[in-house]
Amino acid sequence: MTTIQINHLKYQYPTSDFKLSIDQLSINENLVAFAGQNGAGKSTLFKLLTGLVRPQAGEIIINHQGLAILSPEDRLKTIGIVFQDPSSQLFNATVEKEVAWSLLQTGLDASVIADTVDKALATVGLTDLKDKNPFDLSLPEKKLLAIATVLAINPQIYLFDEPMISLDWPSRQLVTRIMKQLAKEKHQVIAITHDMDWLAANFSKMYVLSDGQVKFEGTPETFFGLPALSAKTGLLTPRIMQIAKEVFGDSRVYLTPEDYMKKHSGN
Numbered sequence: 001m002t003t004i005q006i007n008h009l010k011y012q013y014p015t016s017d018f019k020l021s022i023d024q025l026s027i028n029e030n031l032v033a034f035a036g037q038n039g040a041g042k043s044t045l046f047k048l049l050t051g052l053v054r055p056q057a058g059e060i061i062i063n064h065q066g067l068a069i070l071s072p073e074d075r076l077k078t079i080g081i082v083f084q085d086p087s088s089q090l091f092n093a094t095v096e097k098e099v100a101w102s103l104l105q106t107g108l109d110a111s112v113i114a115d116t117v118d119k120a121l122a123t124v125g126l127t128d129l130k131d132k133n134p135f136d137l138s139l140p141e142k143k144l145l146a147i148a149t150v151l152a153i154n155p156q157i158y159l160f161d162e163p164m165i166s167l168d169w170p171s172r173q174l175v176t177r178i179m180k181q182l183a184k185e186k187h188q189v190i191a192i193t194h195d196m197d198w199l200a201a202n203f204s205k206m207y208v209l210s211d212g213q214v215k216f217e218g219t220p221e222t223f224f225g226l227p228a229l230s231a232k233t234g235l236l237t238p239r240i241m242q243i244a245k246e247v248f249g250d251s252r253v254y255l256t257p258e259d260y261m262k263k264h265s266g267n
């Protein structure tokens with residue numbers, strides 16, 4: 001079981017007034033979501049979690065080891081990230097080479113690399129496109145390819161920055177299934193999302209960031225029952241809640257249409 005512990009973390013970009021400040025935060029669950037308005041600091045926190053960016057103060061401890069002292073190879077095996085814009089992490093001539101690239105840096109056997117690449121491409125359904133140029137893929141396919149590059153490394157912790165953005169319905173379902181499977185296999189899966197319907201349907205633990213600070217930690221059921229807090233942090237409630245309120249004047253918490261049905265049946 002992976003644990004992430006953040007202590008007294010402070011970060012500021014040299015060129016902006018924005019300040020990220022997280023005093024104490026533990027992430028122990030296998031599947032968690034970070035929500036928050038644009039500019040709240042979600043992607044900045046992810047950059048700090050990958051070690052790509054160093055904080056000015058404080059520390060991030062992963063499994064009792066400071067992130068700052070991990071070697072680049074250990075960091076690669078510990079934390080992988082799928083960026084919001086998949087193009088930013090694609091730079092090889094073919095889909096197959098793209099997935100093999102990080103593995104080649106780890107000095108694995110060629111046959112092991114080939115098998116691992118095949119498996120990662122099969123998981124995201126891109127096997128038939130392996131000889132294509134990544135830039136000729138559709139946006140959902142690019143995102144799936146970026147996910148395959150991380151699956152090939154199979155880090156302990158997977159970070160997904162806005163994974164649902166630019167996906168069509170079948171690939172949304174596929175990516176959600178992959179994330180849940182990873183969590184079941186005891187990886188830690190952390191997603192940033194704006195999509196409150198997706199969050200409410202698939203996560204039982206969420207954190208809310210606002211102005212660079214964590215303003216809530218708990219279940220979606222609790223968060224959406226606090227309308228003043230969701231308004232203050234600029235987050236909508238799931239659509240089913242909005243509809244129940246507008247149509248029936250019902251202000252209770254409903255996470256999904258199924259949840260609504262359940263709460264209204266047989267009693």
Ligand SMILES: Nc1ncnc2c1ncn2[C@@H]1O[C@H](COP(=O)(O)OP(=O)(O)O)[C@@H](O)[C@H]1O
Pocket residue numbers: 013014015016018036037038039040041042043044045
């Ligand atoms: N590279 C950067 N240089 C300067 N300011 C940045 C940079 N990246 C983000 N910011 C600023 O930091 C704040 C938080 O951004 P970000 O972490 O991307 O928010 P979110 O992902 O929640 O939308 C914003 O005000 C943004 O303008």
Ligand SMILES: [Mg+2]
Pocket residue numbers: 042043044084161
């Ligand atoms: Mg962002």
